[in-house]
Amino acid sequence: PRKPIIAIDGPAGAGKSTVTRAFAKHLGLIYLDTGAMYRALTWWIHYKGIDSNDEDLIKPLLNNLDLRLFLEDDYKQQVWINGHTVTEVIRSPQITADVSLVATHRSVRDALTLQQKKVGRQGGLVAEGRDIGTAVFPYADLKIFLTATSRERAQRRANDLRAQGFDDCDLYELEKQIIERDNIDYSRAIAPLRQSSDAIVIITDKLSCQQVVQVLVNVFQDQF
């Protein structure tokens, strides 16, 4: 039988990345962080000095895009775009502030979704994003929707940013930005952030990463 495909979706800062990575490692499956692909493209658009609103100027960039993802031994996903290593820089506030706009363009979504589907062709992966269970792998074997209150998500983002050396984070400002990004992701015309009707919803407030992973492992074992 084909190895399983597991889709993990949810709004910004719900703990998807940490949880998905640990869960994939536990199951010995590939881990795919699709947000990193939208972030890397956003970095490239900035690098080229192009306006993120201008889909006509972005389209030609998609034709010869060399976007590569590597999983290291520790399951950290390394990201390269057109020969540049961007793993760290794509987490910067400048990219975070602009990525959801880039992700609204149909041509962008078509190109990145296609690449994601190719990664999943053999199965055996846990993919996280916004539209994995609805658009990328609608036939996933297990769909999870991870969410938490915006306050909790802002608090986690602040902790992440501090750990990465971005010290000047204002919790209220972060929460505002998270809500703005959610609004763009929920309201875009193409593949908006949605809870798939067959997804299992997990609200992660007050749960540690380990606890969420344990819930996922239990759900997985129940189903397989």
Ligand code: C5P
């Ligand atoms: O998960 P992360 O916060 O890194 O995602 C960054 C942004 O990329 C999201 O806010 C969303 O706009 C976009 N994205 C998307 N579809 C995905 C993954 C991410 O539109 N599957």
